[in-house]
Amino acid sequence: METVILAVVIAVVVLGALGGLVVGSRRKKSLPPPPPAAPDITAPPAEPHVGDEAETPRDEPRRTIEEVDLPGGSAPVVVEEPAAPEIEIPEPTAGRLVRLRARLSRSQNALGKGLLTLLSREHLDDETWEEIEDILLTADVGVQPTTELVDQLRERVKVLGTRTPAELRGLLREELLKLVGTEADRTVKTEPEDRKPGIVMVVGVNGTGKTTTTGKLARVLVADGRTVVLGAADTFRAAAADQLQTWGERVGAHTVRGPEAGDPASVAFDAVKEGKEMGVDVVLIDTAGRLHTKTGLMDELGKVKRVVEKHAPLDEVLLVLDATTGQNGLVQARVFAEVVDITGIVLTKLDGTAKGGIVIAVQRELGVPVKLIGLGEGADDLAPFEPEAFVDALIGE
Numbered sequence: 047m048e049t050v051i052l053a054v055v056i057a058v059v060v061l062g063a064l065g066g067l068v069v070g071s072r073r074k075k076s077l078p079p080p081p082p083a084a085p086d087i088t089a090p091p092a093e094p095h096v097g098d099e100a101e102t103p104r105d106e107p108r109r110t111i112e113e114v115d116l117p118g119g120s121a122p123v124v125v126e127e128p129a130a131p132e133i134e135i136p137e138p139t140a141g142r143l144v145r146l147r148a149r150l151s152r153s154q155n156a157l158g159k160g161l162l163t164l165l166s167r168e169h170l171d172d173e174t175w176e177e178i179e180d181i182l183l184t185a186d187v188g189v190q191p192t193t194e195l196v197d198q199l200r201e202r203v204k205v206l207g208t209r210t211p212a213e214l215r216g217l218l219r220e221e222l223l224k225l226v227g228t229e230a231d232r233t234v235k236t237e238p239e240d241r242k243p244g245i246v247m248v249v250g251v252n253g254t255g256k257t258t259t260t261g262k263l264a265r266v267l268v269a270d271g272r273t274v275v276l277g278a279a280d281t282f283r284a285a286a287a288d289q290l291q292t293w294g295e296r297v298g299a300h301t302v303r304g305p306e307a308g309d310p311a312s313v314a315f316d317a318v319k320e321g322k323e324m325g326v327d328v329v330l331i332d333t334a335g336r337l338h339t340k341t342g343l344m345d346e347l348g349k350v351k352r353v354v355e356k357h358a359p360l361d362e363v364l365l366v367l368d369a370t371t372g373q374n375g376l377v378q379a380r381v382f383a384e385v386v387d388i389t390g391i392v393l394t395k396l397d398g399t400a401k402g403g404i405v406i407a408v409q410r411e412l413g414v415p416v417k418l419i420g421l422g423e424g425a426d427d428l429a430p431f432e433p434e435a436f437v438d439a440l441i442g443e
């Protein structure tokens with residue numbers, strides 16, 4: 047009899063402990079599932095009940111306590127809503143070049159200061175004029191524009207007679223502005239009058255800053271209240287489309303992408319198609335970097351343009367040139383211009399070079415204006431090109 051009482055007590059204690067675990071698990075979800083109960087050989091065989099046969103056999107795998115859906119909302123949340131990406135508000139575009147001017151002058155000042163110092167010399171002999179020429183050539187202004195500038199300056203300095211620093215600065219500013227040009231229309235054409243969306247394609251050799259520029263430009267447009275679709279027509283690398291998409295997501299712009307190593311022309315075509323369907327204002331197409339010397343790749347670019355133009359003519363074809371590559375940029379520019387009609391130049395990385403004179407040289411080469419300049423890796427470090435602000439940055443204030 048005593049054994050029976052002892053067995054009952056043990057059974058009650060075991061059950062109580064189990065019950066405690068269950069209750070505990072309601073409060074604290076991190077508890078591990080209980081160890082499987084040892085078969086109680088001392089307990090008396092339980093009376094059979096109706097429906098016992100229908101019970102789940104004991105040796106079948108069963109849900110652990112952790113998996114049981116408990117009342118009271120303490121069950122683990124299985125489907126987690128992905129956090130909506132935070133949409134950034136890009137900086138306003140007005141006055142960007144003025145804001146970024148310090149970046150430009152940091153590397154360009156050598157040009158302006160050097161010229162002004164030389165021009166202030168008491169005797170402007172041939173040697174001094176040669177030094178002035180050298181400075182301009184080093185800054186990548188190019189031979190022809192340099193000659194013109196020096197001839198003009200020589201003439202005007204002679205007429206001027208005595209020279210104050212302010213006068214010299216004024217002369218230099220005027221002559222540089224003449225070379226840079228103040229007449230050209232430098233607006234990036236994104237909104238044709240008769241249809242939507244505007245179509246912009248970005249081209250250039252490897253690593254010049256095409257994707258970055260496309261992303262920055264999307265931000266500029268969004269900041270100005272436009273809606274944008276991005277076309278990832280760089281199908282060479284999967285990472286390229288990801289890179290563009292990341293830029294798009296930051297400002298809430300949709301990115302159209304295709305399979306890796308797919309046909310870039312068809313991605314570009316689809317991007318415009320989706321842009322039309324979505325009714326957005328502008329479609330920006332990023333293309334793969336390609337060496338101007340590889341004819342196959344250049345032909346492919348021509349095809350991208352032709353295929354997109356089944357929708358509508360391109361409003362802008364922007365050639366992205368890395369300012370630090372200097373004169374080599376001119377050769378690239380020439381070849382790209384032959385394959386796709388370039389309508390504007392973006393000069394990137396002007397924050398890291400004293401070769402700002404390339405602005406003058408490349409415009410001459412193509413007869414196409416510089417429309418945008420890149421002044422850093424930051425998301426809003428792209429500025430509309432303003433000749434006055436640029437020249438002021440070159441020669442310092």
Ligand SMILES: Nc1nc2c(ncn2[C@@H]2O[C@H](COP(=O)(O)OP(=O)(O)OP(=O)(O)O)[C@@H](O)[C@H]2O)c(=O)[nH]1
Pocket residue numbers: 250251252253254255256257258259280286333334335336394395396397398419420421422423427
């Ligand atoms: N300092 C500076 N860096 C820049 C500027 N524009 C782009 N870059 C950097 O240049 C590098 C290349 O930029 P991407 O936009 O990937 O160049 P890409 O032309 O798309 O390159 P591919 O697609 O490989 O041909 C990145 O590290 C950019 O951050 C700029 O204006 N200033």
Ligand SMILES: [Mg+2]
Pocket residue numbers: 256257258280286333334335
């Ligand atoms: Mg790229």
